[in-house]
Amino acid sequence: MSCLKIHQRRILLLHPPHPPGGGPPPGSDKKLLAGLLGISIGSLEIHRFIVDCKKEGVLQIVISIVTCELGGIIGSIEGIIYLTTSNQEFVATYIQGKKSWFQPRPDSLPHSQWRC
Numbered sequence: 001m002s003c004l005k006i007h008q009r010r011i012l013l014l015h016p017p018h019p020p021g022g023g024p025p026p027g028s029d030k031k032l033l034a035g036l037l038g039i040s041i042g043s044l045e046i047h048r049f050i051v052d053c054k055k056e057g058v059l060q061i062v063i064s065i066v067t068c069e070l071g072g073i074i075g076s077i078e079g080i081i082y083l084t085t086s087n088q089e090f091v092a093t094y095i096q097g098k099k100s101w102f103q104p105r106p107d108s109l110p111h112s113q114w115r116c
Helices: 002-013 029-040 045-049 054-066 072-084 087-096
Strands: none
Touching: 029 045, 029 072, 029 087, 045 054, 045 072, 054 072
8 A cells, every 4th residue: 555545544534524414423323332331341342343343342352251350441441432532533533443452543653654
């Protein structure tokens, strides 16, 4: 993938197009449900399946089982993060960008770390 395509993708993720009519962006309806499920039953990782991160969800379920539900703390933290982000940022980061755990935001990477 060329540098230009990567840069254009990052711009799209940071500034997703607004829907016609000025309503909430598509996918923002998952924010409240994913956030509340993450806070209330974070160890089951249902919120990960709602935002279509199935691989991370299964891995976190295994971690929760092995650590006797201590891994559920991550789910609660993710739920709080989901609820405190704006609708546009939630859609750009978790729905379109498929952000996994603790990855830096695309705008926080210097040009030298862009993969071209």
